[in-house]
């Protein structure tokens with residue numbers, strides 16, 4: 001519904017690190033720049049954190065060869081790879097993978113089954129998906145474009161192992177620059193990394209890095225949404241539990257989660273990317289839009305069933321709330337989302353741009 005034209009769980013070895021039982025190093029600037037060694041000594045019972053610097057060090061390494069650690073907090077697991085382990089505050093366990101998949105398919109339905117909108121030339125050679133999550137986009141695009149080598153990158157190795165031969169995944173922190181990929185890409189794609197991997201004015205630098213990693217004639221495409229829930233019929237109550245929660249969430253996560261197509265298009269322009277096109281979609285939450293029932297239902301379940309995972313680190317750690325205090329925010333949110341008379345949606349933007357040799 002365009003209204004504006006301008007799990008599989010991988011069975012790889014992992015070491016779960018429980019934050020409550022150790023003195024893991026906090027984020028430090030040298031964390032992402034130490035040499036990577038394949039440390040085979042870490043086990044599930046290994047409480048010795050001295051291996052951390054060696055284990056999780058380089059900004060990029062092959063996921064299939066990596067031994068890695070997850071960190072356990074409040075019964076959930078989180079990534080520890082990358083320059084700042086506190087920058088991405090959502091979990092990476094099986095429950096979260098379910099949420100990511102639901103959210104992914106909600107957006108895919110909303111896009112009427114499109115994976116991207118860039119008019120890619122036939123037989124692309126290389127495609128990159130940054131912040132790939134469970135890797136669904138990379139896998140599906142790899143299946144559709146066998147000529148291309150498709151790379152998905154993320155802080156967490158949560159992608160399946162059974163993938164098409166032209167698809168691969170890398171642990172890579174996109175905030176660590178310059179990127180050192182071995183290919184130049186025909187298409188660089190991102191979806192839902194705003195506020196996490198890139199926030200606010202960071203987009204210009206991010207797109208500059210994209211520019212440096214594209215082939216002439218290559219495309220960059222971002223799919224991002226504005227955190228503010230909207231309705232066209234004033235059906236969001238005033239005051240709204242959802243808005244209150246979203247505002248606290250944004251603040252607790254350090255801000256930067258409000259964006260829109262115009263802002264990202266401007267960032268692309270400043271990064272010398274040209275021919276920017278913005279498409280706006282409405283991503284519904286709930287089953288109030290008869291043309292978007294699947295999308296609305298998936299969004300609703302992704303929000304209501306997973307509100308704890310979305311909230312706990314931000315509310316309990318960053319904002320210092322107790323579980324009860326957090327639930328005072330989240331319980332009314334679930335009720336409001338489930339109210340059929342509330343016709344909420346998120347502005348979901350697709351921003352596509354072409355790289356031309358000037």
Ligand SMILES: C[S@@+](CC[C@H](N)C(=O)[O-])C[C@H]1O[C@@H](n2cnc3c(N)ncnc32)[C@H](O)[C@@H]1O
Nearest residue numbers: 088104131132133154155173174191192196197
């Ligand atoms: C909300 S998820 C979106 C996943 C996927 N793009 C999708 O649409 O389903 C955000 C993803 O970005 C990843 N991420 C966050 N910060 C990152 C960074 N600095 N570098 C690479 N990936 C990052 C997270 O690990 C997570 O998988």
